[in-house]
Amino acid sequence: MSHLFCTIAVIALIVPLALSASAQGEKWELVGSKDDIVSYRREVAGSPVIAIRGEAVVDASIVRVASVLLDTARLPQWMDRLAEARRIRTENARHYVEYDRATVPFPLSNRDFVVETRVEVDAAKKQLLLKAHSVVDSSAPVTDLVRGEVLASTFTLTAVDHGQRTRVVAEVHTDPKGSIPKWMVNLTQKSWAHTTIMGLRAQVRKANISDDPEMKALLEKAGCFQ
Numbered sequence: 001m002s003h004l005f006c007t008i009a010v011i012a013l014i015v016p017l018a019l020s021a022s023a024q025g026e027k028w029e030l031v032g033s034k035d036d037i038v039s040y041r042r043e044v045a046g047s048p049v050i051a052i053r054g055e056a057v058v059d060a061s062i063v064r065v066a067s068v069l070l071d072t073a074r075l076p077q078w079m080d081r082l083a084e085a086r087r088i089r090t091e092n093a094r095h096y097v098e099y100d101r102a103t104v105p106f107p108l109s110n111r112d113f114v115v116e117t118r119v120e121v122d123a124a125k126k127q128l129l130l131k132a133h134s135v136v137d138s139s140a141p142v143t144d145l146v147r148g149e150v151l152a153s154t155f156t157l158t159a160v161d162h163g164q165r166t167r168v169v170a171e172v173h174t175d176p177k178g179s180i181p182k183w184m185v186n187l188t189q190k191s192w193a194h195t196t197i198m199g200l201r202a203q204v205r206k207a208n209i210s211d212d213p214e215m216k217a218l219l220e221k222a223g224c225f226q
Contacts, residue, residue, distance in 0.1 A: 016036040048182040049172040054193020060204035078199040094119035163225040
């Protein structure tokens with residue numbers, strides 16, 4: 001998904017499904033707008049790392065965007081520096097645990113994450129939500145990497161333009177752990193939303209992408225197409 005914006009920022013990019021801040025009631029602070037992607041940041045009470053939010057419209061149907069986000073095997077194709085992404089435990093198509101490994105340039109050490117993802121449909125708002133957070137799971141590989149923590153992460157998808165395009169709101173609150181100064185993490189993560197959504201836009205345009213039939217049926221049943 002993108003261009004490398006800093007050697008440390010890649011740590012924030014390996015969350016596959018993309019991304020909600022932990023705190024409630026805090027105000028989002030505008031970071032900037034580029035390529036019709038609006039980026040925000042937010043302080044989170046009790047946490048040294050900030051939460052990040054991006055808002056944009058993607059030129060693809062909601063089922064296509066959801067299908068890309070849920071295709072774990074494809075994540076390394078569009079997530080910067082993501083070397084490995086695989087499901088290690090699957091309850092069903094809407095609930096699974098994933099292992100992700102990212103390569104980080106020297107002298108920083110690589111990171112990995114173990115993340116549980118759930119898919120929810122809000123029929124009243126006609127939205128699909130992908131919510132993720134770090135978990136301890138017996139299926140996860142034992143490694144010598146620094147294991148980061150996804151404190152909270154959400155992708156909220158809403159069909160627009162009669163289902164031809166999708167409004168994407170991506171939020172993430174991630175702590176890479178280890179010895180990296182938190183002020184440095186906060187400084188570099190400001191580009192996360194733009195980098196992530198640009199990668200998503202590129203991926204949905206690929207000719208070999210297929211819509212997930214289960215997601216399509218789920219979205220149709222919930223009336224998520226406009």
